[in-house]
Amino acid sequence: QKEVIVVGAGLAGSEAAYQLAKRGIKVKLYEMKAKKKTPAHSKDYYSELVCSNSLGSDSLENASGLMKEELRILGSLLIEVADKNRVPAGQALAVDRDGFSEEVTKILKNTENIEIIEEEFIEIPSDKIVIIASGPLTSDKLFEKISEITGEESLYFYDAAAPIVTFESINMNKAYFQSRYGKGDGEYINCPMNKEEYYNFYNELIKAERAELKNFEKEKLFDACMPIEKIAMSGEKTMTFGPLKPKGLINPKTEKMDYAVVQLRQDDKEGKLYNIVGFQTNLKFGEQKRVFSMIPGLENAEFIRYGVMHRNTFINSTKLLDKTLRLKNRDNIYFAGQITGGEGYVTAIATGMYVAMNVANRLENKEELILEDISEIGAIVNYITEEKKKFQPMGANFGIIRNLDENIRDKKEKYRKLSERALEYLKKSIKGV
Numbered sequence: 001q002k003e004v005i006v007v008g009a010g011l012a013g014s015e016a017a018y019q020l021a022k023r024g025i026k027v028k029l030y031e032m033k034a035k036k037k038t039p040a041h042s043k044d045y046y047s048e049l050v051c052s053n054s055l056g057s058d059s060l061e062n063a064s065g066l067m068k069e070e071l072r073i074l075g076s077l078l079i080e081v082a083d084k085n086r087v088p089a090g091q092a093l094a095v096d097r098d099g100f101s102e103e104v105t106k107i108l109k110n111t112e113n114i115e116i117i118e119e120e121f122i123e124i125p126s127d128k129i130v131i132i133a134s135g136p137l138t139s140d141k142l143f144e145k146i147s148e149i150t151g152e153e154s155l156y157f158y159d160a161a162a163p164i165v166t167f168e169s170i171n172m173n174k175a176y177f178q179s180r181y182g183k184g185d186g187e188y189i190n191c192p193m194n195k196e197e198y199y200n201f202y203n204e205l206i207k208a209e210r211a212e213l214k215n216f217e218k219e220k221l222f223d224a225c226m227p228i229e230k231i232a233m234s235g236e237k238t239m240t241f242g243p244l245k246p247k248g249l250i251n252p253k254t255e256k257m258d259y260a261v262v263q264l265r266q267d268d269k270e271g272k273l274y275n276i277v278g279f280q281t282n283l284k285f286g287e288q289k290r291v292f293s294m295i296p297g298l299e300n301a302e303f304i305r306y307g308v309m310h311r312n313t314f315i316n317s318t319k320l321l322d323k324t325l326r327l328k329n330r331d332n333i334y335f336a337g338q339i340t341g342g343e344g345y346v347t348a349i350a351t352g353m354y355v356a357m358n359v360a361n362r363l364e365n366k367e368e369l370i371l372e373d374i375s376e377i378g379a380i381v382n383y384i385t386e387e388k389k390k391f392q393p394m395g396a397n398f399g400i401i402r403n404l405d406e407n408i409r410d411k412k413e414k415y416r417k418l419s420e421r422a423l424e425y426l427k428k429s430i431k432g433v
């Protein structure tokens with residue numbers, strides 16, 4: 001029987017392993033977390049969501065929503081499980097993080113053809129097909145081996161996670177439920193601030209003590225995960241245009257828009273936990289408690305997880321990988337997930353799916369399936385495998401998808417048309433595959 005090694009039972013590796021197994025290919029899935037955890041993983045189950053519990057928008061007017069729909073068409077396990085474990089979050093697909101990961105773990109453990117090996121994978125064989133999906137926090141030993149093979153220095157930036165608090169500790173006399181612009185069912189918890197409260201908070205935040213990170217100031221930060229204190233430091237009002245934006249929210253107590261609003265999003269199915277949206281941070285834990293407790297409604301918040309910051313490693317895919325995400329100089333090695341520079345949960349699932357389809361086709365002597373940048377999955381693959389001077393990770397977005405032939409000015413209409421075209425193209429491409 002044909003056999004493939006998959007390294008890492010994260011988002012990409014879990015999807016890849018399942019897709020291969022389903023196609024009758026034997027998979028040896030290596031996952032080290034039972035014995036050794038990365039700095040961001042804390043649970044024993046697979047496909048752990050290390051930060052937000054949201055997989056982003058589920059609307060076809062959004063590129064992440066389109067990518068999810070493409071994955072549904074391709075039969076993605078992880079999106080199916082995410083849909084089943086959905087929690088209310090407006091137009092976003094947010095999940096009960098434990099429910100989601102536990103279900104994926106159970107399925108992987110009970111799928112024929114998957115053998116799970118709970119070890120750190122270090123030696124990369126030259127005579128077997130290997131899919132490396134060990135994530136942004138790939139263990140050092142494995143990363144050394146990857147660097148030896150690729151002959152490249154590693155690329156990296158810093159990424160951060162936001163804190164989580166319990167619902168019962170939020171003071172709902174001050175906070176209120178509402179979704180921005182009335183979209184969704186009012187699922188977010190909003191903590192309103194007047195001008196004085198905002199400036200008191202801002203002044204403490206910018207001088208709060210941070211956890212030490214070597215050469216941190218010189219290091220690269222990924223914009224979408226900019227720590228809240230860094231956003232604050234870029235200008236005293238910047239937060240009110242970002243995570244503390246009051247627009248689209250009316251305080252039911254005053255029937256007015258507040259000066260600033262901190263939003264919290266449900267993190268588990270029962271609604272016992274909430275994460276503070278956009279509050280990824282590198283503050284010391286004690287400082288997080290002190291400064292974030294100044295937010296009206298969070299005076300007595302119980303933090304069940306503090307925000308953290310981590311190095312995020314990826315390879316220079318633009319030089320190293322071909323369009324099937326296979327190493328150009330070692331044709332038995334493939335990459336999937338965040339380590340390719342494809343950014344974000346859904347992109348990790350997408351590259352895991354894409355690699356598995358291509359590896360399966362290869363083993364079955366079928367043609368490669370190269371998706372073009374007409375679909376969102378094809379657009380990401382194209383972006384991370386085309387040479388460029390400065391490569392930075394990229395998540396799903398409409399900026400990388402091929403332009404429409406016609407010029408449509410209305411953005412929403414344009415995005416809808418792009419999505420329609422993408423889904424049609426995808427369905428045609430996989431016919432008979």
Ligand code: FAD
Binds near residue numbers: 008009013038133348
């Ligand atoms: P992972 O899900 O990390 O899976 C990799 C797996 O490989 C892990 O289980 C790990 O234990 C295992 N592993 C590593 N080395 C070895 C080895 N040598 N042998 C065996 N097993 C190994 N994206 C978002 O969309 N939203 C967010 O909120 C978000 N927050 C993030 C916060 C942090 C701190 C980081 C680092 C990243 C974040 N990302 C976020 C980016 C990215 O989407 C996630 O990291 C995502 O989990 C990547 O999926 P993956 O499958 O590539 O890797």
